[in-house]
Amino acid sequence: MRFGHFSAGKILKRNPIAKNMNKIKPAKKQLKPAQPKLPANAFVGQSKPPTNAGLAAALGPTKTIWDQLLTDLAQECEANVQEWNSYSPKAGWSLRVKCKKRTILWLAPCAGCFSVAFIFGDKAMQMVRQSKWPKRLIKVMDEAPKYPEGTGIRLQVKSSRDIGMLKKLAAIKLAN
Numbered sequence: 171m172r173f174g175h176f177s178a179g180k181i182l183k184r185n186p187i188a189k190n191m192n193k194i195k196p197a198k199k200q201l202k203p204a205q206p207k208l209p210a211n212a213f214v215g216q217s218k219p220p221t222n223a224g225l226a227a228a229l230g231p232t233k234t235i236w237d238q239l240l241t242d243l244a245q246e247c248e249a250n251v252q253e254w255n256s257y258s259p260k261a262g263w264s265l266r267v268k269c270k271k272r273t274i275l276w277l278a279p280c281a282g283c284f285s286v287a288f289i290f291g292d293k294a295m296q297m298v299r300q301s302k303w304p305k306r307l308i309k310v311m312d313e314a315p316k317y318p319e320g321t322g323i324r325l326q327v328k329s330s331r332d333i334g335m336l337k338k339l340a341a342i343k344l345a346n
Contacts, residue, residue: 208326209280211262219254219263220279230282235330239277239286242333243267247340249274274340283328288339291320294346298323298339307335 212228213220226233244250251268264278264287276287290298298311307325314321327336 208278208285208324209283211264212279212281213256214262215259216256216263217259219256225279228279228281229284232283232328235327235333236277236279236284238330239327239333239336240267242337243274243340246337247274247344249340249344269344272344274343275336280326283326285324285326286336287322287324288343289317289320289322290343291346294342295321297342297346301338301342304335 213224220228225236229236240252247269249267249269251270253266253268254263255266256263262278264276266276267274274288278285278287295311303311307323310323310325311321314323316322323339325332325336
């Protein structure tokens with residue numbers, strides 16, 4: 171290849187910057203930050219749903235929070251149907267909490283904590299955004315994935331302080 175009256179080989183030999191041009195890598199594309207990674211499900215690889223004893227061993231001190239949340243949802247939101255589900259042994263088990271036939275939330279046991287997942291339709295998501303929430307929930311809402319069914323919000327629960335927020339989210343889900 172020739173450039174003007176110089177060959178490309180001569181240009182590369184004379185110019186140290188031109189020699190290193192093939193070593194320069196293009197900048198990586200900036201991606202939207204992903205939702206914070208939640209801990210792994212405590213029952214990955216198990217073919218049968220967890221027993222109460224197994225659940226207590228996995229959750230540890232957060233088992234009382236788990237039980238309190240389920241009791242409060244049953245009393246206040248009439249969400250008293252509970253079904254254990256696992257779509258794959260690699261994913262572990264989750265407890266689907268329903269009011270009659272409508273799914274309100276999913277609880278997934280982890281080691282020492284649990285995660286709660288909601289799917290909010292557009293109308294419910296508008297109601298959620300109009301309420302006052304802690305900064306961590308606002309961040310999760312902003313980064314939440316969108317599905318055909320709605321917006322998916324996943325939260326990690328380690329403290330009983332989260333129960334009020336979860337009950338409020340469940341009430342919004344039921345109302346819309």
